[in-house]
Amino acid sequence: MTQKYRITLLPGDGIGPEIMSVTVEVLKVIGKQCDIQFEFSEALMGGAAIDATGEPLPADTLEMCRNSDAVLLAAIGGYKWDNLPRHQRPETGLLALRSGLGLFANLRPATILPQLVDASTLKPEVVAGVDIMVVRELTGGIYFGKPKGVFATETGEQRGVNTMAYTSAEIDRIGRVAFETARKRRGKLCSVDKANVLEVSQLWRDRIILLSSEYPDVELSHLYVDNAAMQLVRAPKQFDTIVTGNLFGDILSDAAAMLTGSIGMLPSASLGASGPGVFEPVHGSAPDIAGQDKANPLAQALSAAMMLKYGLNELAAAEKIEQAVMQVLDGGYRTGDIMSDFSGTLGMKMLGCRAMGEALIGVLENSNND
Ligand code: NAD
Numbered sequence: 001m002t003q004k005y006r007i008t009l010l011p012g013d014g015i016g017p018e019i020m021s022v023t024v025e026v027l028k029v030i031g032k033q034c035d036i037q038f039e040f041s042e043a044l045m046g047g048a049a050i051d052a053t054g055e056p057l058p059a060d061t062l063e064m065c066r067n068s069d070a071v072l073l074a075a076i077g078g079y080k081w082d083n084l085p086r087h088q089r090p091e092t093g094l095l096a097l098r099s100g101l102g103l104f105a106n107l108r109p110a111t112i113l114p115q116l117v118d119a120s121t122l123k124p125e126v127v128a129g130v131d132i133m134v135v136r137e138l139t140g141g142i143y144f145g146k147p148k149g150v151f152a153t154e155t156g157e158q159r160g161v162n163t164m165a166y167t168s169a170e171i172d173r174i175g176r177v178a179f180e181t182a183r184k185r186r187g188k189l190c191s192v193d194k195a196n197v198l199e200v201s202q203l204w205r206d207r208i209i210l211l212s213s214e215y216p217d218v219e220l221s222h223l224y225v226d227n228a229a230m231q232l233v234r235a236p237k238q239f240d241t242i243v244t245g246n247l248f249g250d251i252l253s254d255a256a257a258m259l260t261g262s263i264g265m266l267p268s269a270s271l272g273a274s275g276p277g278v279f280e281p282v283h284g285s286a287p288d289i290a291g292q293d294k295a296n297p298l299a300q301a302l303s304a305a306m307m308l309k310y311g312l313n314e315l316a317a318a319e320k321i322e323q324a325v326m327q328v329l330d331g332g333y334r335t336g337d338i339m340s341d342f343s344g345t346l347g348m349k350m351l352g353c354r355a356m357g358e359a360l361i362g363v364l365e366n367s368n369n370d
Contacts, residue, residue, distance in 0.1 A: 014285025015295035016074030022297035022357030046076025056093025073280035119261035136249025178243035188240035264296030267303035293352035296335035
């Protein structure tokens with residue numbers, strides 16, 4: 001029976017519309033091959049929404065997202081909107097989308113593809129084979145804890161305050177996502193905290209240990225965040241899945257991403273307890289190359305693969321996209337951002353965004369004829 005899914009598309013700004021249009025074409029081919037019917041609806045978000053409505057996340061857009069099975073976001077923002085007041089900034093729309101959909105879990109893979117090992121700034125022998133998933137708590141911790149603000153003290157000084165707080169329920173729900181994710185991968189979970197100093201981290205560690213009895217098949221370990229940062233650059237291959245709070249996750253997921261050295265290749269997923277997840281590339285709207293057909297569409301295509309895997313449970317369809325990406329890279333096709341200094345001499349061929357999309361579709365169609 002044909003599966004039907006309603007997908008809200010948020011192309012956003014800058015290179016967003018270019019990479020989104022490639023990905024929609026890829027999904028149409030996947031749909032035909034896997035007997036899936038995607039019903040796409042496009043909505044405004046970010047700078048494009050500010051220009052049209054004055055708000056970065058119009059109520060209509062949030063409503064459309066809530067009524068869909070998954071949300072595919074490209075990127076938002078750009079120089080034009082950088083100096084607007086905070087409530088009108090594109091990023092404010094992103095935070096509103098996350099809280100409006102209750103997205104508390106952020107999944108950020110950092111995978112070194114063998115074809116792109118040279119793109120990393122670390123030695124090939126350190127990064128070859130790295131395949132890490134960082135599961136970051138997204139709606140709690142120090143970014144949201146109260147009290148927060150800058151207050152006057154009795155001595156007339158100012159005092160800036162943020163509060164790192166987690167309830168046991170918040171830790172349990174992100175912990176469950178992490179254990180389930182580790183189960184779908186290599187069955188190893190490392191929980192990162194600062195339990196030697198912070199009470200909130202001690203609770204974090206206690207709850208994760210309690211939860212682990214429900215997942216006897218997952219091997220659990222713990223690291224303090226400072227050691228985790230060191231280990232990520234020293235010996236990243238030791239990690240499979242990492243779970244951590246909002247602040248530590250923000251920093252460690254960027255560090256893990258940079259092991260790959262290629263921002264145009266990195267997808268992400270943000271999930272809630274139920275309802276649609278949001279799937280988007282890690283990179284921004286790249287205003288410096290927008291409209292020039294230079295953007296790498298692969299992070300967006302891989303975000304669609306995450307949507308299929310973690311949002312819609314269409315594992316075979318997700319795998320098709322992942323395999324197609326591997327094959328275009330094997331075929332020597334590169335966008336500008338992933339051409340290394342030696343790529344030309346090694347016979348790599350530089351493509352624009354549209355041509356990279358055509359290469360992906362060519363591979364998908366060929367693989368279906370095999
Ligand atoms: P950026 O990720 O947009 O760009 C950084 C560099 O990487 C640029 O040189 C860009 O050309 C390149 N790059 C990024 N994605 C690429 C791709 N797919 N293909 C080829 N090259 C790519 O980060 P930035 O320049 O700091 O930010 C630009 C705008 O994007 C800002 O307004 C920022 O607020 C916004 N932003 C949005 C998101 C999001 O939508 N989630 C995330 C980060 C930044």
